[in-house]
Amino acid sequence: MSGTQQNLRxxxxxxxxEALLVKQREREARExxxxxxAVAILTALAERDAAVTRAELAAAAAIHAMLAEGAxxxxxxxxxxxxxxAKEITRLAKLHDQTGE
Numbered sequence: 887m888s889g890t891q892q893n894l895r896x897x898x899x900x901x902x903x904e905a906l907l908v909k910q911r912e913r914e915a916r917e918x919x920x921x922x923x924a925v926a927i928l929t930a931l932a933e934r935d936a937a938v939t940r941a942e943l944a945a946a947a948a949i950h951a952m953l954a955e956g957a958x959x960x961x962x963x964x965x966x967x968x969x970x971x972a973k974e975i976t977r978l979a980k981l982h983d984q985t986g987e
Contacts, residue, residue: 946982949975 952962959972970978 942978942981943985946978946985949978950982953979 949962952965957965959975962975963970963972
């Protein structure tokens, strides 16, 4: 191989290497952005789950208080305008019993 061919080959390798480096940096930047989005999603879902847990514990405490007043499950359904059924009342009452809150 002549010196000129060798120089052209080296230049071609250098350009390919630069192009690959650019692509690699773009991939890394994309992965970093996607990682950030995934963290945001999982954080939001964890916050949602914690809020649901707090709300259910509050409802469970209120159901427990109503039961302590002598209300029946059917009465609680009525007091709540039918927004929950006896099965949900039982589940929340058990939740209160399990957590003691």
